[in-house]
Amino acid sequence: MESILSIEMDEAQRQAVRENAKQVLQESGLAEMLKTLNKNALKGRGSFYEYDSMVLLKWGTSYTRRHIWVEVNGNTIRFRLAPHRKCVITAPICDGEYHTFTSAMWADKEFLLNELNKYYARPIAETSSD
Numbered sequence: 001m002e003s004i005l006s007i008e009m010d011e012a013q014r015q016a017v018r019e020n021a022k023q024v025l026q027e028s029g030l031a032e033m034l035k036t037l038n039k040n041a042l043k044g045r046g047s048f049y050e051y052d053s054m055v056l057l058k059w060g061t062s063y064t065r066r067h068i069w070v071e072v073n074g075n076t077i078r079f080r081l082a083p084h085r086k087c088v089i090t091a092p093i094c095d096g097e098y099h100t101f102t103s104a105m106w107a108d109k110e111f112l113l114n115e116l117n118k119y120y121a122r123p124i125a126e127t128s129s130d
Helices: 001-029 030-041 109-121
Strands: 047-050 054-059 065-075 076-080 099-103
Touching: 001 030, 001 054, 001 065, 001 076, 030 054, 030 065, 030 109, 047 099, 065 109, 076 109
Parallel strands: none
Antiparallel strands: 047 054, 054 065, 065 076, 076 099
8 A cells, every 4th residue: 555655656746847847948938949949950850858857859860869958957957968177157057067057047038049059059979879
């Protein structure tokens, strides 16, 4: 009986995380920006992979595979980048792997769109599965 309740609580928690991520992506406008990027720049050739609090946009062939990794954590949006030195700029917040946008940062749609365009111009290359 306890395990059934535990499973139901886990599922309820996962559902809450998914709903929060969906809400943040919609409120920020990022969901629409990613769809527009796929439609216009990628001519619909990108593929979206959705997880509880993460969206992955992949495109390219097996040799040129690229992606943009977006994760929602609470009310922040994080873009995962290739490991790099911490950026000197303070917005978005940089930890050397992620660029994090607080709700105040992503409320500025123009700023978020400009950063998304930078990440599209320099996406993460995926390693070959060979």
